[in-house]
Amino acid sequence: MRLRHPDGSLLHLAYCSNVHPADDLDGVAAQLERYTARVRERLDVPSLGVGLWVAAPAVADEAAADRLSEQLRKLSLEVVTLNGFPYKAFHADVVKTDVYWPHWAQDARREYTKGLARLLARLLPDDVEEGSISTLPLGWREGWGPAEQEESLRGLADVAAELERVHRDTGKRVRLALEPEPGCTIETIAQACEALRGLAPDWIGVCLDACHLAVQFETGEGAVAALDEAGVSVVKTQVSSALRVDDPSSEAGRELLAGFVEPKFLHQTREIVDARVQGTDDLPEALEGALPAKDQWRVHFHVPVHTHEHTTQDELVDTLGELAGGAAPRTRHYEVETYTWSVMKDAPTDDEGLVAGLASELEWTRDRLVALGAEVL
Incomplete structure (x- = not known):
């Protein structure tokens, strides 16, 4: 879906x-026909954007890429951003910390990302020059040391050089966006600024995931100010909302939280204790007593963005205001990322339910951008 910012920028x-x-x-092409095209029809828009996730083994299949490009054209869909965070097997029975592997100190991660850049350059619409790829924030914190840090920064510099070559060869400018996430080597905006300061700023910035930001009790205003000071750009944003429970020690609060415990994904949990953010790597640990439960809990569980009760939707609205509400947009790429529909307690039981849910999220986000002055095209 395309919108026009008041300054004339295309969102x-x-x-x-x-x-x-x-x-x-x-x-991927089959899923676009099964779901995404129906979302577009439900929204009644001439074209709908989709942020593709492509597993590593599929990236180099040029013949299939041509078929996918034709499918996008046929279904009136467009791609300007890729999610390069999961490497493969994102829909395994158990994902948890496997999603952070391989990390940026390993050759496989940089080669995968180079392949994504070349694929995105092929898929970008003819009238769009710039694309984005979000990626993991170097790696999971455990087992990470100076050697891994140094090697990961070399890997990022190598990818930046490849992005420059892609631009020279195709005329398409693809940028990489590290996505701070709780529990990772880079989990806060301050850590992102420290790692990325001066590192290929024309090609590498951050993906601001609103759920992750809220879980860490960071604000959109503070994030943008810190990134500006460090000279790090917001390449894309993931429009997402976290689970919020104000009284996690109450019977009602614990019952609500227990309903979000599931075995597939990691649900990092955070609480402010003695004016500092403390947390656990997964929700069951928090419920078993690893957090004091004396104040609000925020949980890394991507909940539908149009849902307000027990979510960080207010924080998401503030973040969108910082990104799209100023004289010029901080980023032009807005990707709704609620990947948890299948593991929610009240998950849709059929295709129609999922299509309706995805359309509602996009409608809500569109309306927030319009309220900030954007015009739907």
Whole structure:
């Protein structure tokens, strides 16, 4: 979905396809017809954006990439951003910390990202020059040391050089966006600024995930100010909302939280204790007593962005205001990323339910951007 910012900039609104399982590009194309085209029809828009997730083994299949490009054209869909965070098997029965592997100190991560850049350059619409790829924030914190840090920064510099070559060869400018996430080597905006300061700023910035920001009790205003000071750009944002429980020690609060315990994904949990953010790597640990439960809990569980009760939707609204409400947009790429539909307690039981849910999220986000002055095209 395209919108026009008051300054004339073109804003792209999409949802992330990592909600749909697909192991290869033909599988991605099939999911676009099964779900995404129906979301577009439900929204009644001439074109709908989709942020693709492509598993590593599928990236180099050029023939399938051509078929996917034709499918996008046929279904009136467009791609300007890729989610390069999960490497593969994102829909395995258990994902947890496997999603952070391989990390940026390993060759496989940089080669995967280079392949994504070349794929995105092929898929970008003819009238769009710039694309974005979000990626993991170097790696999971455990086992990470100076050697891994040094090697990961070399890997990022190598990818930046490849992005420059892609631009020279294709005329398409693809940028990489590290996505701070709780529990990772880079989990806060301050850590992102420290790692990225001066590192290929024309090609590498951050993906501001609103759920992750809220879980860490950071604000959009503070994030943008810190990134500006460090000279780090917001390449894309993931429009997302976290689970929020104000009284986690109450019977009602614990019952609500227990309803979000599931075995597939990691649900980092945070609380402010003695004016500092403390947390656990997963929700069950918090419920078993690893957090004092004396104040509000925020949980890394991506909940539908149009839902207000027990979510960080207010924080999401503030973040969108910082990104799209000023004289010029901080980023032009807005990707709704609620990948957890299948593990929610009240998850849709059929295709129609999921299509309706995705459309509602996009409608809500569109309306927030319009309220900030954008015009739907």
